[in-house]
Amino acid sequence: xxxxxxxxxxxxxxxxxxxxxxxxxxxxxxxxxxxxxxxxxxxxxxxxxxxxxxxxxxxxxxxxxxxxxxxxxxxxxxxxxxxxxxxxxxxxxxxxxxxxxxxxxxxxxxxxxxxxxxxxxxxxxxxxxxxxxxxxxxxxxxxxxxxxxxxxxxxxxxxxxxxxxxxxxxxxxxxxxxxxxxxxxxxxxxxxxxxxxxxxxxxxxxxxxxxxxxxxxxxxxxxxxxxxxxxxxxxxxxxxxxxxxxxxxxxxxxxxxxxxxxxxxxxxxxxxxxxxxxxxxxxxxxxxxxxxxxxxxxxxxxxxxxxxxxxxxxxxxxxxxxxxxxxxxxxxxxxxxxxxxxxxxxxxxxxxxxxxxxxxxxxxxxxxxxxxxxxxxxxxxxxxxxxxxxxxxxxxxxxxxxxxxxxxxxxxxxxxxxxxxxxxxxxxxxxxxxxxxxxxxxxxxxxxxxxxxxxxxxxxxxxxxxxxxxxxxxxxxxxxxxxxxxxxxxxxxxxxxxxxxxxxxxxxxxxxxxxxxxxxxxxxxxxxxxxxxxxxxxxxxxxxxxxxxxxxxxxxxxxxxxxxxxxxxxxxxxxxxxxxxxxxxxxxxxxxxxxxxxxxxxxxxxxxxxxxxxxxxxxxxxxxxxxxxxxxxxxxxxxxxxxxxxxxxxxxxxxxxxxxxxxxxxxxxxxxxxxxxxxxxxxxxxxxxxxxxxxxxxxxxxxxxxxxxxxxxxxxxxxxxxxxxxxxxxxxxxxxxxxx
Numbered sequence: 040x041x042x043x044x045x046x047x048x049x050x051x052x053x054x055x056x057x058x059x060x061x062x063x064x065x066x067x068x069x070x071x072x073x074x075x076x077x078x079x080x081x082x083x084x085x086x087x088x089x090x091x092x093x094x095x096x097x098x099x100x101x102x103x104x105x106x107x108x109x110x111x112x113x114x115x116x117x118x119x120x121x122x123x124x125x126x127x128x129x130x131x132x133x134x135x136x137x138x139x140x141x142x143x144x145x146x147x148x149x150x151x152x153x154x155x156x157x158x159x160x161x162x163x164x165x166x167x168x169x170x171x172x173x174x175x176x177x178x179x180x181x182x183x184x185x186x187x188x189x190x191x192x193x194x195x196x197x198x199x200x201x202x203x204x205x206x207x208x209x210x211x212x213x214x215x216x217x218x219x220x221x222x223x224x225x226x227x228x229x230x231x232x233x234x235x236x237x238x239x240x241x242x243x244x245x246x247x248x249x250x251x252x253x254x255x256x257x258x259x260x261x262x263x264x265x266x267x268x269x270x271x272x273x274x275x276x277x278x279x280x281x282x283x284x285x286x287x288x289x290x291x292x293x294x295x296x297x298x299x300x301x302x303x304x305x306x307x308x309x310x311x312x313x314x315x316x317x318x319x320x321x322x323x324x325x326x327x328x329x330x331x332x333x334x335x336x337x338x339x340x341x342x343x344x345x346x347x348x349x350x351x352x353x354x355x356x357x358x359x360x361x362x363x364x365x366x367x368x369x370x371x372x373x374x375x376x377x378x379x380x381x382x383x384x385x386x387x388x389x390x391x392x393x394x395x396x397x398x399x400x401x402x403x404x405x406x407x408x409x410x411x412x413x414x415x416x417x418x419x420x421x422x423x424x425x426x427x428x429x430x431x432x433x434x435x436x437x438x439x440x441x442x443x444x445x446x447x448x449x450x451x452x453x454x455x456x457x458x459x460x461x462x463x464x465x466x467x468x469x470x471x472x473x474x475x476x477x478x479x480x481x482x483x484x485x486x487x488x489x490x491x492x493x494x495x496x497x498x499x500x501x502x503x504x505x506x507x508x509x510x511x512x513x514x515x516x517x518x519x520x521x522x523x524x525x526x527x528x529x530x531x532x533x534x535x536x537x538x539x540x541x542x543x544x545x546x547x548x549x550x551x552x553x554x555x556x557x558x559x560x561x562x563x564x565x566x567x568x569x570x571x572x573x574x575x576x577x578x579x580x581x582x583x584x585x586x587x588x589x590x591x592x593x594x595x596x597x598x599x600x601x602x603x604x605x606x607x608x609x610x611x612x613x614x615x616x617x618x619x620x621x622x623x624x625x626x627x628x629x630x631x632x633x634x635x636x637x638x639x640x641x642x643x644x645x646x647x648x649x650x651x652x653x654x655x656x657x658x659x660x661x662x663x664x665x666x667x668x669x670x671x672x673x674x675x676x677x678x679x680x681x682x683x684x685x686x687x688x689x690x691x692x693x694x695x696x697x698x699x700x701x702x703x704x705x706x707x708x709x710x711x712x713x714x715x716x717x718x719x720x721x722x723x724x725x726x727x728x729x730x731x732x733x734x735x736x737x738x739x740x741x742x743x744x745x746x747x748x749x750x751x752x753x754x755x756x757x758x759x760x761x762x763x764x765x766x767x768x769x770x771x772x773x774x775x776x777x778x779x
Contacts, residue, residue, distance in 0.1 A: 141202035176216035593624025648678035698729035
């Protein structure tokens with residue numbers, strides 16, 4: 040049985056087909072013309088909502104992530120408020136209601152123009168010629184709008200202001216063409232020139248209308264110029280500095296900034312950086328550079344070329360240049376000798392002379408004017424700019440020192456740190472009690488490997504404010520570098536009493552505790568706490584993996600190293616060596632070799648010998664004896680005192696029935712380390728396999744007498760001594776110990 044709705048559907052289709060076939064030729068053409076016009080209008084108008092929906096679906100999350108990074112670098116908001124602040128600002132600026140309202144208005148204006156054009160011959164309030172020109176003016180604005188939306192979409196810079204600008208462009212274009220053509224026709228004029236036909240005249244007029252729609256601003260500017268001539272309007276006083284005078288700002292950039300109400304250099308110098316970051320897709324460094332230039336340009340005006348001739352293009356560059364000529368030393372030691380004071384006075388005189396020369400070259404009245412010009416109290420943006428330069432340097436150093444795989448060119452990193460030092464030293468000169476500046480200065484010193492200056496600065500900061508948690512943490516890092524683990528633990532503990540939620544402090548203390556006797560569990564607790572505070576803290580996973588290796592928890596260590604690699608995305612020697620070690624512990628020898636291949640590439644690393652030793656052991660366990668022997672020989676050559684390599688060589692020689700060579704390796708190890716009971720056990724096995732049963736029995740008895748009774752070495756020795764049966768040439772899955 041056929042469903043009733045199918046019958047009804049077919050009936051409708053048949054009725055429509057009968058109606059179409061019954062039409063005469065002229066009606067047929069008119070009907071399909073109407074349908075085609077309808078589809079044309081829908082396609083024309085549909086571009087606007089579709090562009091918004093596509094942008095919202097693909098770009099919103101990426102844009103918010105970029106904003107968080109930028110706000111963090113500029114120090115615009117506290118870390119714990121970052122997510123909420125960015126989310127709220129984004130929702131306010133990119134509110135869907137704004138988009139929908141503007142798109143609705145665009146479609147309303149478009150429908151009015153299109154309907155007017157479609158019924159131009161029946162409208163009483165407008166002539167057919169005027170309606171046609173209005174349509175072509177609208178069409179020019181539409182074509183430009185499509186290009187603009189496409190460009191903004193491709194550059195992830197689509198926002199409500201774009202659609203509001205499109206509305207204004209359409210309205211201005213329609214208004215100009217309507218008023219212009221109406222006035223010409225009302226005055227009895229013709230849309231013609233010379234002896235051209237009316238059709239030709241309309242074609243030229245339509246082309247002009249289309250051009251006005253495409254470039255309405257040029258038409259308005261021309262009209263303003265003509266009006267100024269007629270009305271004798273005086274030109275502006277020239278105090279406004281045009282944006283296009285700044286290097287790097289093109290006409291498109293100028294138009295984009297103009298949408299935000301930034302019409303001149305003064306506006307740019309004092310504009311809200313957050314707003315520009317939020318509402319444009321300009322690169323952050325580009326925005327910083329523009330505002331930095333604008334501040335200097337606004338302060339010096341017509342003297343700007345004299346600054347650029349000296350290579351000073353931004354206010355930051357001027358600030359750094361002046362900082363080098365500062366007469367005060369922020370870390371001056373009051374107990375210096377007379378000779379040192381004489382040298383200091385001589386240096387000051389030289390600096391004063393250089394300041395006078397600089398002032399003259401810049402066209403300033405005197406050297407004192409240099410400092411007046413450096414005052415940025417009316418330009419709060421520079422505080423953010425200086426913070427941006429400082430934070431980029433700090434993050435570069437932090438990521439590098441934490442092993443986070445963020446690598447910069449040495450020249451770039453060194454330049455950033457030098458700029459930060461110059462800026463911060465100037466701040467400290469003005470205010471020696473600026474503790475935060477001192478801490479930041481120590482970070483910059485550390486970035487240039489000036490650890491002595493960094494430590495001195497941190498000590499000064501803590502003498503001013505003993506409750507500066509960050510200073511204790513940073514000082515602990517320096518202590519770690521110098522092997523002063525006890526001091527590092529003390530500083531980290533003090534820091535955590537003040538700020539118990541600093542993941543870096545827990546990580547540093549854990550690193551200091553790893554090498555301390557019987558402190559592995561405490562170190563593990565610290566790494567766990569750091570990861571609790573930040574589940575994506577890659578460095579803590581790496582260090583926890585090292586700790587788990589030391590605890591012989593190889594499966595846990597393997598997971599930690601894998602998590603570190605997934606989070607960090609890059610490798611380093613500590614990762615590859617530790618990961619290879621963990622895989623050996625769980626007897627996954629092929630993958631261990633794969634990771635250790637990465638470790639041995641670090642030939643210059645002091646612990647590279649351990650990488651060869653571990654890989655040699657892995658080759659031995661899968662039966663690749665020659666490769667194992669080559670790696671172990673390399674390890675011993677690199678570090679003759681690497682006993683693990685010698686022990687692994689002993690295992691290899693035993694497996695090849697070279698018992699004398701194996702016993703010699705074990706004896707050499709035990710001469711220096713008599714309490715390596717696993718080495719003694721392996722030597723006893725070699726004695727046994729060589730037929731020297733008394734020597735084997737003596738070694739097993741020595742293990743039982745001296746090793747902890749519950750240790751695996753003592754237990755294995757008891758079993759071997761009791762059975763006196765052929766034993767394995769090494770403990771099953773035994774992990775060679777090394778300097779991790």
